[in-house]
Structures are given as C-alpha cells and as structure tokens.
Amino acid sequence: MRWCGPSGRRADPALLENLVLQALSGLASASSLFLVASGLTVIFGVSRIVNFAHGSLYMLGAYLAWTLVTNLPRGHLGFWGGVLGAALLVGLIGLVVEVLLLRRIYRAPELFQLLATFGVVLIVQDLALLAWGPQDLLGPRAPGLRGSIEILGLRFPLYELFLIGVGPVVLGLLLLLFHRTRWGTLVRAATQDREMVGALGVNQRMLFTSVFFLGSVLAGLGGALQLPRESVNLHMDLSIIAEAFVVVVVGGLGSLSGAALAALLIGELHAFGILVFPKITLVLVFLVMAVVLVVRPHGLLGRPAAAAHGAGAAEPPIGPAPRPLKLAGGAALALALLLPPFAGNYALTVLTDIAIFVLFAASLHLIMGPGGMASFGHAAYFGLGAYGAALAAQWLGASMLGGLVLAPFVAGLFGLLFGWFCVRLSGVYSAMLTLAFAQIAWSVAFQWVELTGGDNGILGVWPDAWAAGKLTYYYLALALCLGSTLLLRRIIHAPFGYALRAQRDSVLRAEAIGIDAFRIRWLGFTLAAAAAGIAGGLFAYGKGSVFPTTMAISRSVDALLMVLLGGVQTLSGPIIGALAFTGLQEQLVRITDLWRLVLGSVIVVLVLFFPQGLAGAARTAWERRHGDT
Amino acid sequence: MATLEVEALEKRFGGVQAVRGVSFAIRPGEMLALIGPNGAGKSTCFNMLNGQLRPDAGRVRLKGRDITGMAPRRVWRLGVGRTFQITATFGSMTVRENVQMALLSHHRRLMRLWRPVARMDASAADALLARLGMAEQAGRPCGILAYGDLKRVELAIALANDPALLLMDEPTAGMAPQERVGLMALTADIARERGIAVLFTEHDMDVVFSHADRILVLDRGTLIAEGAPAAVRADPRVREVYLGSGNMMSPGQGGH
Ligand SMILES: Nc1ncnc2c1ncn2[C@@H]1O[C@H](COP(=O)(O)OP(=O)(O)OP(=O)(O)O)[C@@H](O)[C@H]1O
Ligand SMILES: [Mg+2]
Numbered sequence: 001m002r003w004c005g006p007s008g009r010r011a012d013p014a015l016l017e018n019l020v021l022q023a024l025s026g027l028a029s030a031s032s033l034f035l036v037a038s039g040l041t042v043i044f045g046v047s048r049i050v051n052f053a054h055g056s057l058y059m060l061g062a063y064l065a066w067t068l069v070t071n072l073p074r075g076h077l078g079f080w081g082g083v084l085g086a087a088l089l090v091g092l093i094g095l096v097v098e099v100l101l102l103r104r105i106y107r108a109p110e111l112f113q114l115l116a117t118f119g120v121v122l123i124v125q126d127l128a129l130l131a132w133g134p135q136d137l138l139g140p141r142a143p144g145l146r147g148s149i150e151i152l153g154l155r156f157p158l159y160e161l162f163l164i165g166v167g168p169v170v171l172g173l174l175l176l177l178f179h180r181t182r183w184g185t186l187v188r189a190a191t192q193d194r195e196m197v198g199a200l201g202v203n204q205r206m207l208f209t210s211v212f213f214l215g216s217v218l219a220g221l222g223g224a225l226q227l228p229r230e231s232v233n234l235h236m237d238l239s240i241i242a243e244a245f246v247v248v249v250v251g252g253l254g255s256l257s258g259a260a261l262a263a264l265l266i267g268e269l270h271a272f273g274i275l276v277f278p279k280i281t282l283v284l285v286f287l288v289m290a291v292v293l294v295v296r297p298h299g300l301l302g303r304p305a306a307a308a309h310g311a312g313a314a315e316p317p318i319g320p321a322p323r324p325l326k327l328a329g330g331a332a333l334a335l336a337l338l339l340p341p342f343a344g345n346y347a348l349t350v351l352t353d354i355a356i357f358v359l360f361a362a363s364l365h366l367i368m369g370p371g372g373m374a375s376f377g378h379a380a381y382f383g384l385g386a387y388g389a390a391l392a393a394q395w396l397g398a399s400m401l402g403g404l405v406l407a408p409f410v411a412g413l414f415g416l417l418f419g420w421f422c423v424r425l426s427g428v429y430s431a432m433l434t435l436a437f438a439q440i441a442w443s444v445a446f447q448w449v450e451l452t453g454g455d456n457g458i459l460g461v462w463p464d465a466w467a468a469g470k471l472t473y474y475y476l477a478l479a480l481c482l483g484s485t486l487l488l489r490r491i492i493h494a495p496f497g498y499a500l501r502a503q504r505d506s507v508l509r510a511e512a513i514g515i516d517a518f519r520i521r522w523l524g525f526t527l528a529a530a531a532a533g534i535a536g537g538l539f540a541y542g543k544g545s546v547f548p549t550t551m552a553i554s555r556s557v558d559a560l561l562m563v564l565l566g567g568v569q570t571l572s573g574p575i576i577g578a579l580a581f582t583g584l585q586e587q588l589v590r591i592t593d594l595w596r597l598v599l600g601s602v603i604v605v606l607v608l609f610f611p612q613g614l615a616g617a618a619r620t621a622w623e624r625r626h627g628d629t
Numbered sequence: 630m631a632t633l634e635v636e637a638l639e640k641r642f643g644g645v646q647a648v649r650g651v652s653f654a655i656r657p658g659e660m661l662a663l664i665g666p667n668g669a670g671k672s673t674c675f676n677m678l679n680g681q682l683r684p685d686a687g688r689v690r691l692k693g694r695d696i697t698g699m700a701p702r703r704v705w706r707l708g709v710g711r712t713f714q715i716t717a718t719f720g721s722m723t724v725r726e727n728v729q730m731a732l733l734s735h736h737r738r739l740m741r742l743w744r745p746v747a748r749m750d751a752s753a754a755d756a757l758l759a760r761l762g763m764a765e766q767a768g769r770p771c772g773i774l775a776y777g778d779l780k781r782v783e784l785a786i787a788l789a790n791d792p793a794l795l796l797m798d799e800p801t802a803g804m805a806p807q808e809r810v811g812l813m814a815l816t817a818d819i820a821r822e823r824g825i826a827v828l829f830t831e832h833d834m835d836v837v838f839s840h841a842d843r844i845l846v847l848d849r850g851t852l853i854a855e856g857a858p859a860a861v862r863a864d865p866r867v868r869e870v871y872l873g874s875g876n877m878m879s880p881g882q883g884g885h
Contacts, residue, residue, distance in 0.1 A: 315720070317726065490743060493747070494746060495739045495744075496739060499733075499734075501722065502730050504721075505721050506720075509719065511701045512711050513734050514703075514734040515702060515734055516702060520739075
C-alpha cells in the first residue's frame with residue numbers, strides 16, 4: 001500500500017501530536033501526487049489527450065532512477081544526479097512517444113487517443129519487465145536524508161519532510177515558467193483556445209512536443225523521488241494513474257493550481273482517512289471525487305472546455321447488415337453451435353468467456369456508440385452482476401437461475417443510481433465519474449470483508465446440477481449472451497436507440513423536438529448496466545467464484561479495448577472486438593510471455609492505421625469495392 | 630386570439646444588453662419577419678421564445694398560456710416548431726429518419742424498445758418531405774447533405790408536430806436566390822393552409838419584402854419599427870440603421 005502514515009513509529013502519542021504528524025505525512029503524499037498530476041494536467045490542457053501512459057512514465061522514472069543510482073558512485077552526486085538524470089531520460093522517452101504516436105492522432109476522437117496511450121502502457125509494462133525483471137527493487141535511501149527528526153516528541157522521516165518541500169517548489173517554478181516566459185504564455189493560450197494559437201502562427205508542433213517533454217519530466221521526477229520511499233515494481237503505473245486522474249479531475253482538467261489544491265485534498269484525505277475511517281480508505285478518495293464532480297462538474301478550478309474537438313466525420317446511418325456480414329455472422333453462429341461438442345474443457349472455458357465478453361462489450365457499446373458517452377468504469381456493472389449472483393448464492397442460498405435473474409437487476413439498479421450522476425456530466429469528466437463509481441464498488445468488494453470475503457472473494461458459486469457440465473454451461477451462456485446481444489441490437493434499431501443517437505448527434509435538436517436527452521442517456525446507461533450484469537452473473541457461475549478483480553480498472557479497460565478495437569460506429573464492432581481481443585489475448589498468453597508487448601503494439605498500429613476499428617475498416621473496404629451505397 | 634404574445638422581453642449577456650423591451654404578437658397564418666443588422670438580437674429573441682434561453686424579464690404567451698422560461702422540449706410539445714440559424718440535425722440518420730424522430734416524439738413513442746424505426750411513421754415522414762420537395766433525398770444521410778437541403782430538412786422536422794407557431798432563424802441562408810424565394814413561398818402556403826403563425830428572420834430583403842405580411846425591425850436589442858412592408862421600407866429610422874450595412878434595398882444580398 002502506498003499510503004502509509006507514520007503510525008508504525010508511534011510511541012504512545014498524545015492525540016494532537018499524532019494528528020500533526022499525520023497531516024505532515026499527508027503533505028508528503030500530496031507533494032508526490034502533485035508532481036505526477038501537474039504533468040498530466042499540463043499535457044491535457046494543451047493537447048486534450050487523456051494520457052493513460054503518464055503512469056508508465058512515472059514507473060519508468062522510478063526504474064531508471066534505480067538503475068542510475070545503484071550504478072553511479074554513492075553520495076550526493078550519484079543519488080541526486082541519478083534522480084534528475086532519470087527525470088530527463090523519461091522526458092526524452094515522452095518526447096519520442098509524442099513524435100512517433102500522439103502527434104499523429106491529435107485530431108482523432110478522444111477515445112482513440114486514450115486507446116493509443118493504453119497501448120503504450122502495455123508496451124512499457126513488458127519492456128520494463130524485460131529490462132528489470134518481475135521482482136520488486138529496493139533503492140537506497142537519500143544521502144543526507146536518511147534519519148528522522150523529532151517533531152512534538154514524535155519521529156518524522158527527514159525524506160518525507162524533504163518531499164513536502166518539493167511540491168511547492170515545483171509548483172512555484174511551473175507558475176514562474178507559465179507566467180513569466182513567452183513559452184509559458186503560449187502554453188496558457190493554447191490551454192484556453194487551441195485554434196487561437198494556430199492563428200497566431202505559433203509553431204504548434206514544437207509547442208506540443210515541448211509541453212509533452214515537460215509533463216514527462218515531471219512524471220519521471222515524481223517516480224524517481226519515490227525510490228527511497230517504496231519498492232519499485234511493475235504495478236506502479238496503474239496505481240498512480242488512477243490517483244493522478246482523480247487529482248487532475250478534482251482540480252479541474254488543465255488547471256495547475258487546481259491540481260495542487262486537489263493533491264493537497266487527496267493527500268490529507270488519505271492520511272486522515274486511515275485514522276477516521278480505516279475501513280473505507282479506498283472508497284473515500286473516489287467518494288470525494290464523485291461529490292466534487294456532482295457539485296462542480298468541471299472540477300474545483302476547472303473551466304468548461306471550449307467546444308469538444310472534431311469527433312470526425314458524421315457516422316453513417318445504421319441499416320440492415322450487408323450480405324457478407326450476414327454470411328460471416330451466420331457462419332460464426334454455426335461454428336459456435338456445432339463445434340463445442342468436439343472441443344475440450346479448456347476450449348469450452350475460453351468459448352464461454354468469449355460469449356460473456358461479447359455481451360459485456362455490446363453493453364458498453366450501447367453507451368459509447370449510440371449513447372455517445374464514455375465509460376471508464378463499465379466493469380462495475382459486470383462485477384455487480386457477478387457479486388449479485390454470488391452473494392445471493394452465498395447468503396440466500398439462491399439457485400443459479402435465481403442468481404442469474406438477480407444479476408441484471410442488481411447491476412441495473414446501481415446503473416440507475418450511478419448513471420443519474422454520470423450522464424449529467426460530459427466528456428472526460430463523465431468518464432472519470434464512471435471510473436470513480438467503479439472504484440467505489442471495487443473498494444467496497446475489497447474492504448467489506450464480512451460480506452464479500454474481501455480479497456479472498458466468494459467461492460463455491462457453482463451452477464445448478466443440470467448445467468454443471470462445461471458443455472451445457474457453454475450453451476446456456478451462449479444462449480443468454482447471444483439473446484441479450486441481439487436484444488441490444490434490436491433496441492438500437494428501435495425508437496429508443498434512435499433517441500439515444502439523436503441526443504448524441506445534436507442535443508440542441510433533440511431537445512427542440514421534445515426529446516429529454518438526460519432521461520434517454522440515463523435509461524441507456526441503466527440498460528447497458530443491466531446487460532453487463534447478465535454477463536457478470538454468467539461469469540460468476542462459469543468460474544465458480546467472484547473476486548474484486550471482476551470490477552477492477554483493468555476489466556473496464558478490457559471492455560473499452562474490445563469496443564474500440566471493433567469500432568464504435570458499427571453494430572458488429574463490439575462483437576468482432578470482443579472476439580478479436582479475447583482470442584488474441586488468450587492465444588498470446590499461451591505462446592508468449594510478452595503478450596502485453598504484442599497486444600500493445602497491435603493496438604497502437606490499429607489506432608494509427610485503422611482509426612475506425614476492425615469492423616469499420618472492413619466496412620469501408622467493402623463499400624469501396626462495391627461503390628457508394 | 631393571437632398565437633403568440635410577447636411582452637417586454639429583456640436579455641442581457643454580461644455587459645451586452647442583447648434584447649431590450651421587445652413586445653409583439655402574431656396571429657394564426659401570419660408571416661411575421663424579424664429583421665435587423667448582425668448582432669441586433671434576433672436569435673436571442675428566438676431563443677427566449679422557444680425556451681432555449683430564459684428571459685431576464687418579460688412574458689411569452691402561447692395561445693394565451695404563459696410559457697416564459699419553459700424548457701424547449703415542453704414548449705415544443707405545446708406546438709412550437711423551430712429551425713436554427715446554424716442547422717442542427719441528426720447527422721448519423723437519413724433525412725427520412727430525422728423527420729421520423731420528430732413524428733415519433735410527437736406521438737410519444739420514443740421509449741419503445743422493440744419495433745424497428747424503419748417501420749414507424751415512415752410514410753408520414755415521406756409525405757412531409759414530398760411536400761417540401763425533398764422526396765428524392767429521403768434516403769440520404771443528413772451528414773452529407775448540402776447546406777440548403779439541410780435547411781429544408783429542418784423545416785420538415787419543425788412541421789412534424791403540427792405546430793401552431795413556426796420559428797425560423799434565417800431559413801434560407803446558404804441557398805441560391807431563386808431557391809430562397811421558392812422555399813419561402815412554399816412556407817407561406819403551408820402556413821396559410823394550416824393556420825400556422827410564422828416568425829422568421831432573414832437577411833435577404835427580397836425574401837422579406839415579398840413574403841412577410843408584417844415586419845419588425847430590431848436594432849441593438851430594441852424594436853425600432855413595426856408594420857406593413859411598404860411602411861417599414863419608407864421608415865427613415867430603418868433606412869438609417871441599414872445605411873451602413875447597405876443590404877436593405879439591394880436584392881440578392883445577405884445571408885452569411
Ligand atoms: N450566449 C451568448 N453569450 C454572450 N453574448 C451573446 C450570446 N448570444 C448572443 N450574444 C450577444 O448578443 C447580441 C445579439 O446576438 P444575436 O445572436 O441575438 O444576434 P442576431 O441578431 O441573431 O445576429 P445575426 O444576424 O448575426 O445572427 C450580440 O452582441 C451577441 O454577441
Ligand atoms: Mg442570429
């Protein structure tokens with residue numbers, strides 16, 4: 001756990017002293033968090049890219065610092081030189097990523113940028129694994145800052161005190177940079193209005209690249225400075241990115257002072273949360289984010305963004321599937337029905353998973369495609385369905401059918417609740433709120449041990465006797481998932497689905513012809529949640545157990561990848577995406593340890609060359625061959 | 630009874646008084662033009678009439694009922710169709726589907742989950758489109774239409790709920806001159822036929838003077854003249870306002 005106060009070093013403290021120390025410890029955390037978040041927010045401000053890879057840069061900073069510091073001669077020069085050197089190296093890496101990848105997709109829809117940066121996350125994970133191995137690495141302590149000092153009779157580590165100073169110093173330097181230099185003025189102008197800078201004749205490329213460099217240096221510095229505090233490991237990237245997102249969003253996207261304020265808030269919240277609500281520390285942060293976003297939809301110091309940038313050409317109308325697609329679909333269905341009796345147990349498990357993920361992806365697609373909303377937390381509803389079924393089995397002794405009926409209701413009810421908040425916001429803020437709710441759900445599953453078994457999960461969620469065979473269960477899952485997916489498809493073609501697209505295409509027009517955009521989005525969100533719940537329930541019975549990971553961020557990201565891989569603009573997209581993603585991942589895991597590297601590269605290549613997704617690309621190719629429709 | 634009565638509307642944006650004490654009324658079947666130079670406050674007036682903006686002061690009454698500050702979708706349900714200065718249509722749908730959406734919403738069938746849209750209200754939509762000369766385009770995606778055609782689609786959408794009042798903000802911008810006169814003639818026919826009150830803004834004075842029954846002139850938020858076309862044309866204050874922009878009397882100009 002990253003958040004550890006000085007409680008372990010306590011020596012019969014009086015309450016007040018202890019609180020002061022806790023506050024100091026919160027400040028140190030806030031400082032570290034600010035370093036990372038400031039880079040993220042500056043990058044977002046200028047490029048409008050939600051950079052998932054920022055956490056990877058942070059992790060690289062820590063690893064590189066470890067290498068440099070342990071190889072350079074001991075002493076001040078070796079340590080501090082290593083830390084700064086690592087930060088600069090990370091800056092260069094960021095620069096390379098910007099020039100090779102991001103620069104080419106500044107005009108792409110937001111979600112594709114997100115997908116691309118997530119590809120980078122995967123690639124970096126495996127490269128780091130290759131370079132530094134899987135074990136946790138311990139760095140040396142900072143020379144001159146090894147000991148601790150006495151504050152109010154309690155000991156407080158010097159290094160933490162040093163960190164407390166770093167945050168404000170960096171904030172000060174950044175403010176000077178942004179307010180006292182021509183470059184900084186340009187960056188601020190670009191943050192407010194990108195077109196304007198283009199009009200001023202500024203070399204936009206250089207500006208973006210340099211901003212990316214600066215942001216990466218900050219991420220690298222943040223990571224490098226963690227070296228004396230905690231071990232370096234391969235999970236640093238995703239754990240920090242979630243927190244950095246929270247800070248940036250709470251502060252207001254693009255706002256430096258906002259990030260500082262939010263880092264302070266979150267850092268202290270963690271420090272005191274442990275004292276006051278030791279049971280719900282994990283929930284607390286996301287709860288605060290949810291509350292802030294509900295009260296201030298653009299964060300504490302954020303401003304409403306100028307109109308979202310070009311979402312690309314208008315989507316083509318939906319219609320009956322073209323012939324080749326119908327044929328392919330029919331063939332796939334025939335295979336899915338006829339082949340399994342000849343398949344082994346392992347293959348049946350994989351096929352069952354695929355069926356489940358098709359529905360999961362299709363449910364997310366309803367939100368993202370026709371709904372035009374982004375969700376970073378769709379796994380919440382998958383997980384809520386799974387937990388709904390598992391809890392019913394464990395505590396109520398429900399049968400499998402009972403559990404499977406309950407699953408969509410549980411997920412749908414929470415979709416109704418969470419959705420009411422999420423669909424009021426727009427763009428990244430809305431996506432972040434979905435993430436917050438997913439994290440809240442995850443934390444509850446993780447920390448409410450009495451009910452959910454916490455990390456140990458709920459075991460023994462087995463299907464009823466009649467469906468216990470792998471083959472039977474596969475057919476059950478196939479029938480339910482296929483049925484639900486087709487139902488979603490049907491809904492998209494029905495007035496409600498059209499109303500969803502209507503409010504996505506033009507809220508102005510929708511409201512002007514009596515469509516209640518909020519209500520439509522809200523119900524769409526709820527429907528999608530319920531459908532994900534069915535998938536989750538089936539998943540629970542398929543595995544015989546449920547763990548908090550069913551609603552972890554990585555599962556939400558999986559769903560995003562499936563939908564984006566397939567293509568948001570076509571109805572077959574999520575299905576193809578789920579097949580491709582699950583199949584690819586399954587195969588890659590089997591043939592290579594470096595499946596993340598391969599998958600990440602595939603994603604990056606797809607984003608660069610097939611921005612419409614697989615189904616979209618196939619459709620375009622087909623239309624080109626058969627002339628305009 | 631007048632279809633729409635507007636009383637002393639006011640709207641201020643920060644330091645700009647966009648609309649100041651505007652009052653007027655429209656009868657069923659009447660074509661009323663609201664003209665004025667750029668930035669006069671025409672669109673702001675429209676936005677207050679259909680609920681897009683809440684007026685700072687003043688009243689809007691539709692068929693005697695107070696609708697001031699009501700949300701656009703509720704105003705629409707009471708029978709107010711609207712076209713926008715910058716067209717707003719559903720780009721991912723065909724022309725026919727755009728009109729179908731308005732019809733479906735009018736019949737309160739939007740929450741249906743089962744029957745495909747393709748089979749709902751399609752013929753009614755086609756009839757409307759045919760009336761506006763858009764039958765050929767019915768199957769084309771709105772996302773690829775020419776701007777003038779989009780304006781027609783908007784009109785078709787606006788007519789779908791059998792409105793008592795039609796608000797048209799620069800309905801012919803982006804059209805060729807002949808097309809403009811044709812469209813407004815058609816609109817006038819439909820309005821008279823169905824007793825629809827039409828309020829429209831327009832920069833093309835040919836269109837205004839040949840189709841308006843009455844004209845309101847707005848300048849910097851204030852109504853400076855009101856009356857029959859001939860009277861308004863002769864009004865010295867109106868001439869003065871339009872002198873600078875010069876597009877009052879010269880045909881074929883305007884639109885932007
Ligand atoms: N949302 C807004 N926020 C701030 N000011 C606004 C807003 N909408 C309009 N204004 C200002 O109010 C005044 C009236 O604008 P409006 O759009 O109503 O003019 P208009 O008569 O429709 O002009 P045009 O012929 O160019 O369409 C202008 O000065 C405009 O800048
Ligand atoms: Mg206007």
